[in-house]
Amino acid sequence: MSEAGNLTRKEQVIRKAAELFKEKGYAAASMRDLAQLLGIEAASLYSHIKSKEEILRSLCFDMATEFRKSLNEVEKQNVSASEKLRMGIIGHIQVMAKDLTASAVFMNEHRHLSEPYLRDFLLLRINYINRFKTILEEGVRTGEFKNTIDKKLAVMTLFSSLNWMPMWYDPDSAIDPAALGDQLADMLINGLKKTA
Amino acid sequence: MSEAGNLTRKEQVIRKAAELFKEKGYAAASMRDLAQLLGIEAASLYSHIKSKEEILRSLCFDMATEFRKSLNEVEKQNVSASEKLRMGIIGHIQVMAKDLTASAVFMNEHRHLSEPYLRDFLLLRINYINRFKTILEEGVRTGEFKNTIDKKLAVMTLFSSLNWMPMWYDPDSAIDPAALGDQLADMLINGLKKTA
DNA sequence: CATCCTTCCTAACATCTGTTTGTGCAGAAC
DNA sequence: GTTCTGCACAAACAGATGTTAGGAAGGATG
Numbered sequence: 001m002s003e004a005g006n007l008t009r010k011e012q013v014i015r016k017a018a019e020l021f022k023e024k025g026y027a028a029a030s031m032r033d034l035a036q037l038l039g040i041e042a043a044s045l046y047s048h049i050k051s052k053e054e055i056l057r058s059l060c061f062d063m064a065t066e067f068r069k070s071l072n073e074v075e076k077q078n079v080s081a082s083e084k085l086r087m088g089i090i091g092h093i094q095v096m097a098k099d100l101t102a103s104a105v106f107m108n109e110h111r112h113l114s115e116p117y118l119r120d121f122l123l124l125r126i127n128y129i130n131r132f133k134t135i136l137e138e139g140v141r142t143g144e145f146k147n148t149i150d151k152k153l154a155v156m157t158l159f160s161s162l163n164w165m166p167m168w169y170d171p172d173s174a175i176d177p178a179a180l181g182d183q184l185a186d187m188l189i190n191g192l193k194k195t196a
Numbered sequence: 197m198s199e200a201g202n203l204t205r206k207e208q209v210i211r212k213a214a215e216l217f218k219e220k221g222y223a224a225a226s227m228r229d230l231a232q233l234l235g236i237e238a239a240s241l242y243s244h245i246k247s248k249e250e251i252l253r254s255l256c257f258d259m260a261t262e263f264r265k266s267l268n269e270v271e272k273q274n275v276s277a278s279e280k281l282r283m284g285i286i287g288h289i290q291v292m293a294k295d296l297t298a299s300a301v302f303m304n305e306h307r308h309l310s311e312p313y314l315r316d317f318l319l320l321r322i323n324y325i326n327r328f329k330t331i332l333e334e335g336v337r338t339g340e341f342k343n344t345i346d347k348k349l350a351v352m353t354l355f356s357s358l359n360w361m362p363m364w365y366d367p368d369s370a371i372d373p374a375a376l377g378d379q380l381a382d383m384l385i386n387g388l389k390k391t392a
Numbered sequence: 393c394a395t396c397c398t399t400c401c402t403a404a405c406a407t408c409t410g411t412t413t414g415t416g417c418a419g420a421a422c
Numbered sequence: 423g424t425t426c427t428g429c430a431c432a433a434a435c436a437g438a439t440g441t442t443a444g445g446a447a448g449g450a451t452g
Contacts, residue, residue, distance in 0.1 A: 009429070027221055030408075030410085032408085040430065041430075041432080042410080043412080043413090043431070044429070044430050046410095046412080047429055051410080052411090111221070112221070112224065149379055149382070149383055150376075152364075153376065153380065156357075156364050157384075159360070160358075160359070161356045161357055164355070164360070165352075165356075168348075175346060175349075183346055183349055184349060184353060186345070187350060187384075188353075189387050191384065205398080205399075226438075226439065227439080228440095236399085236400065236401090237400070239400085239402080239441080239443095240399070240400045242440095242441070242442080243399055244399085248441090
C-alpha cells in the first residue's frame with residue numbers, strides 16, 4: 001500500500017527495529033528506544049505492530065524462509081557433493097548479504113522468541129543444518145570428502161563460519177558476497193594448505 | 197576463606213550467574229532470577245558482588261586472560277606455522293572446554309559491558325585475533341599456506357568456528373577437547389577434500 | 393565475654409518495561 | 423461533505439528492573 005516502490009510504515013518500523021536489535025540485543029532494546037529512532041512516541045508503534053515480539057518473529061521467520069528457498073534451488077541441481085556444498089555456501093551468503101542486519105538478528109536474537117515460536121524456529125534450523133549434513137555425507141559416500149572427520153564438527157564449523165559473517169563483513173568492502181562464498185567454500189573444501 | 201577446596205560464596209554466585217547469562221542472555225537475566233537459583237533474596241547478592249555488571253566483567257576478563265596465556269605458550273614454540281596454528285586452535289579449545297559456560301558468556305554477552313570496559317575488552321580481542329593472523333601470514337610467507345585466500349576471511353572463519361563451539365559441544369560426548377581441536381585444525385588446514 | 397565477618401533478611405527507592413485506552417488530525421474514497 | 427483509514431499523540435497501567443539501607447543470626451577469633 002501507500003507510495004509506489006517505498007516501504008510501508010510497518011516495514012520501516014521493522015527495519016529500524018532490526019538495526020536496534022542488532023546493536024543492543026533484543027532484550028536490551030526498548031520500545032521507547034525504537035520509537036525515538038523513528039521520531040515518534042512508543043505508543044504510536046502499536047498502530048503498526050502488535051507487539052515487540054511480533055517484530056522479532058517476522059525478522060527471524062522471514063530470513064528462515066529465504067535460507068530455505070536458497071537451499072531448495074541447490075538441491076535440485078545434479079552436481080557433485082563438493083559443488084553442491086559450494087553452491088549452498090554461496091547461496092547462504094548471498095541471502096545474508098541481502099540483509100545483513102536482519103541476518104544478525106536472525107542468528108543472535110532468535111532465542112528470545114517465546115514458545116511455541118521458538119520451538120518452530122529451532123526445528124526449521126535443525127532441518128536446514130541436516131540438509132547440509134546430507135550433502136556432506138553424500139560427499140563422503142562418493143569419496144569426494146574424507147571420512148576421517150566428525151560430521152557434526154564439520155557441519156557446525158561450516159555454520160559457525162557462515163553465521164558470524166554478518167558480524168564482520170563490510171558490504172562496501174572490495175570482496176563481493178559471491179566471491180566471499182567462493183573463497184569460503186574453497187577454504188573449507190581444500191583447506192589453507194598449498195596443494196602444490 | 198571459608199572451606200578448604202570449595203568455592204567462595206562469591207564464586208558460587210558468579211558461576212550460577214554464568215549459567216543464567218548463558219541461558220537467557222545478560223540483559224534478560226534479572227538479579228531476582230539469579231537469587232532464586234541460589235535460594236536467596238536478590239538483595240543478598242550485594243553482600244558478595246558490587247553490581248550485576250561486575251559479574252559480567254569478571255567472567256569476560258578472566259576468560260580473556262586464559263586465552264592470552266594459552267597463546268603465549270604457543271608463540272614461544274619454534275615450529276612451523278601450520279603446527280603453530282594447530283597448537284593455537286587446540287589451546288583455544290582447551291581453554292573453552294575448561295569452562296564452557298563462561299566461554300559462552302564471554303563470546304555472546306561481552307557487548308553488554310559498559311565503557312570503558314567494553315573498549316578494553318575489544319582491544320584485547322582484536323589483539324588476540326591479530327596474533328593468529330600473524331601466524332597465518334607467516335604460513336603464507338614460508339609457502340605453507342596458499343596466498344590466494346583473503347586473510348581476514350581466513351582468520352574470521354577460524355574464530356567463528358572456535359567461538360561457536362560452546363553452543364553445540366557436549367562435554368560428555370565421545371570426542372574430547374584435544375581431539376576436537378586436532379580435527380578442527382586438520383579441517384581448516386587440509387580441508388574436507390580427500391587428498392588421495 | 394566481646395568483636396568481627398559472613399551471610400542473609402525485609403522494606404523500600406526510583407526508574408524503566410511493554411502495552412492499552414481514548415483521542416485527534418490529515419488525506420483518500422465514496 | 424461525509425466516512426474511512428493511517429498515523430500520531432498524551433496519559434496511564436501494572437509489573438519488573440538494579441540497587442540501597444539497616445538490621446539480625448551465627449560462627450570464628452581475640
